Amino acid sequence: MAELNRPPLQGIVVEEHLVFTFTALCRASGADAAQLQAMVGEGLIEPNETIGTIGAGPDDWQFSGDALPRARTALRLARDFELGLSGAVLVMDLLAEIERLRSLLQSSSRSR
């Protein structure tokens, strides 16, 4: 229990304060380089290329924090349903749309 005497660990909120390089995102998401490049190709995650580099490759890419949960969800769906990546991305788009409609439905049924 010695660990408990230390000050509590401070975390960083990934979605708000973190930027990933290509390699860091591979490591954190568990995707390999080819999978991550395919996700960029599918438009699931978008790199903000470093300013001033035209035609920059993966080594210059940076990703905002929300790329991590997106990449992980895609990998999970692909694995558990034996889908290709584009199938997983389609599922995610549809899920997001359902979620949007659900909350719309909820707020409109409540205001009646």
Next chain:
Amino acid sequence: MEFKDYYAALGVERTATHEEIKRAYRKLARKYHPDVSKEPNAEAKFKEVAEAHEALIDPERRAAYDDIAKRQASGQAFEPPPGWDSGFEYSGRGGDGMAGGGDADFSDFFESLFGRGRGERSGREGMRRAGASAGPVQGGDHHAKVSIELRDSYQGARRTMSLRMPVIDAQGHVTLQERQLEVTIPKGVREGQHLRLTGQGDAGRGGGTAGDLYLEIQFLPQPLYRLDGRDVSFDLPVSPWEAALGATVTAPTPEGPVQLGVPAGSSQGRKLRLKGKGLPGFPPGDLYAVITIAVPVAASEPQSAAYQALAQTFAGYDPRASLKV
């Protein structure tokens, strides 16, 4: 250790074919996968289903499991002797292409039979490989979930959690060790966001840095409040006369009860905004009390008379005017 009936988990016969097992898994996965399901306990159910599938879809594992199950059925308590599985060669799918999502955390039963599942398994093998090579190797990243109350996001909180992580000893053996961590939950954190705890993943080797730990924030279910980003809303029931005449009512907020003015002439669905009383942040969210009008049932003669008096007084009022009938 609890014996798991993997055939029951998938709802198939012990004689089921490979195809039948696959079909049963797919059907249940569509129903319970936590990313697509709204079923209660989807996550726990999917875990059982995925574990059963992982055990039965691989012929070698299935044979080993059937062997154990036979002994279990003959009344022997289940207790696998250490190394009992050494007779089975798991050529397996250790390097499973999509294993990376790897939050598979299978039961002790599964692990005692087959080692760790899916992503974790290949991760572990990766560690073994890494252990054999020279030079610094960075430790792997880990993912876990932490459940908090809504008010923990309002006030900030501390959570003590235990995690089981693979640790490599000097001989290169991998064991699972329980670690306790005390973590600060930052104010204003939202459902589904992740915290990164630097250096709290796997230890690095040969001078490599440690991996990181990612914690996914989950809010415990609560009946009152709805969340939309940093905005929080709840239904505020008022009586018809409070809505018509205005009133000061006591309303709940995640930070404790407040006195709230309901303006005269409020209608159903009107939103009263408490600016900045949503989840903390820059800027903080707002809290909305959404008015719902509660209509009391006339349960006595005087109460019926009161409604009748109301009807006479409002003789010209047509609640259906907008329907144009």
